[in-house]
Amino acid sequence: MSMKKRLGIGLGLALLVTAADQASKAAILEVMRPPGVEGTPFLGQGLIPVTPFLDFSLSWNSGVSFGLGNNHGDWNVLFFTVLAVVIGAGLFRWMATSKGLILLTSQGLVLGGALGNVIDRLRYGAVVDFLYVHIGAFNWWPNFNLADSAICTGAVLMVFDSLFAERLSHKNSR
Secondary structure, eight states: OOHHHHHHHHHHHHHHHHHHHHHHHHHHHHHHOOTTOOSSSOOOOSOEEEETTEEEEEEEESSSGGGTTOSOOTTHHHHHHHHHHHHHHHHHHHHHHOOOHHHHHHHHHHHHHHHHHHHHHHHHSSEEEEEEEOBTTBOOOOOBOHHHHHHHHHHHHHHHHHHHSOOOOOTTOO
16 A cells, blocks of 8 residues: 555545534534633533433533543643654654554554544633443543544554554564
């Protein structure tokens, strides 16, 4: 597969993930915005039940996954944006040389999720999280968004690819 085709697949998926993430966040901000409130971030209007195990609940995350570093520090936007850009550049470079479709898919998912969250940091100073999953009394899982889901799915696919994808190795041949 040519480098152009590899980048087309990976970047196409990344753009699709970013667009879906941003559209979902725009919709939830519209639904959760209290009347008369213009700016962001703002407090949402409680829980919106969707299914017995999924609610919409708006929160703003100025840290990283699972709220780590979510101290609303002045340096958070800059630090986490630069970190995401550096990781994204590395993924882009890796994508240009990747061979398998699973690996390209995982890279596209991670890159798209990272871009979606970087856009939030630059627009709002924090990431919009709104998906709240719970099972009965097990309601300790933090809010997340489509970008976070794409990043986690991409990471799992990378691990899967590294463990199970067939690669020829000539290290042990004589």
